[in-house]
Amino acid sequence: MLKVPEHQVAGRQAIDGKLGPLIDNSGHFYKPLQDDDERGTGELTFYHSFSSNTRIPHHIRRFFPVFYGTQLLKASDGSGLRPHLVLQDITSDHLNPSILDIKIGSRTWYLEASNDYIQNCFHRDKTTTTVSLGFRICGLQIYNESGFWKPERKLVRSFTADDVRSVLRMFVSSNVGPEPDFCFADSVYGGCDGILERLMELKTWFEDQTMYHFCSCSVLLLFDKESFLKGKTPFAEVKLIDFAHVVDGNGVIDHNLLGGLCSFIKFVSQVLADSKGSTMED
């Protein structure tokens, strides 16, 4: 029983007869391989390389969705059988997860890409926060008292630095509106098991690894308020996703991802600091 993922916030969706990913009830995420632009091939190549790479530390492997191979499935666009990547469905253990999909790096193109691809990315990077902040929010859903807030793609693309700060505040608040209560900031962003600590672990690895350059990949933050309130763990997760444009690092660190990651870490740190300031004022 395959179905359209309920909690997909960015990327191509399997709706209106289009090609997109599917999920099942046992925690698998099926991502169709693209034949038009070698994107799918690129991602499969990466997963094969990564899963057999013995130089990936165990604590870093946890940041990546589990890869179960490929499977021929009826594609969501009705075009018949098509190979799909079989991946871990990151949202499967969560009822109402808040999710941020953040494309990391101040450049989403790469030298090996076609000129058209470079020009398209170059334009999008300049007109979103990619160049200015070193990352951009690609999609999100935030669960709160009144249900999910899931803004349209067009609105997300128009986000400014201040919008990003607002989103990061809302993500860890129980209320909506201009005065976030930062209710979950300390537990979700702070602490030795919080999102900031996870991001710092990633940063340390990216300061050193020279095997892969992760162009146009995303950090996905997930926070399940209900799991947290019921004392279930894990209630927050950090994953890396979307590896269609991973290229060989050739002995050079992924300075593009690293710079963007450091900028994002600074944003999260500032929201955490703001939350402490706001609590002290109470």
Add this chain to the structure above:
Amino acid sequence: MLKVPEHQVAGRQAIDGKLGPLIDNSGHFYKPLQDDDERGTGELTFYHSFSSNTRIPHHIRRFFPVFYGTQLLKASDGSGLRPHLVLQDITSDHLNPSILDIKIGSRTWYLEASNDYIQNCFHRDKTTTTVSLGFRICGLQIYNESGFWKPERKLVRSFTADDVRSVLRMFVSSNVGPEPDFCFADSVYGGCDGILERLMELKTWFEDQTMYHFCSCSVLLLFDKESFLKGKTPFAEVKLIDFAHVVDGNGVIDHNLLGGLCSFIKFVSQVLADSKGSTMED
């Protein structure tokens, strides 16, 4: 008594009737303010802001040339009196300094620049190591047994990642050729007072500071082999130079410079590690 700097390795030079910087015998470097493209104005604005900024830690201020104000001087191109920035001449205490000028960042343009400027930089960034490595060597001179090696600008622009590694090896060797002796690697790159430690200090600051974005600025490495052999200090220096394109950080870290700096640090670390490997084999 003003003269053309002997140890300038990059940038516009005051030769053949062109406009360029001058030095005197008392350690001052006079950089002409440009009137054609606001570059000079940009750099003066930065030095004014930076020198009165009380949030710059003392240990970070040391990385910047001392700023003594401006002075009207006869320009080197014979065009008459022109305002010049008066800066510290970093090379003045050294007889035969080896120098590397490394433009840091995988992007030398910035959103506020004109379209022509962006397109020019974009092209240069793709065709040098700027995009691939996150930095490019802009100029260099290396002093060794046979005098200075100071390659032409055209050759420097064609450098690959392997050329960069060779240059970093030569910089700390007493000989030339394909088998560098790494003679000074440990003292110059390593140790608690070495170049790597200085670069790490800068990195820590750039992970935090959100006041300035240093577009198209350079890290200058200087190493004076003769001072070292005679036991004089300092025999090696790390400076930041060229601030014509510094823009407001607007509360965001300089992720472009930081990423490039981390990549450069990894290159230097690898050369230091190679040098230890080579010594152990001996």
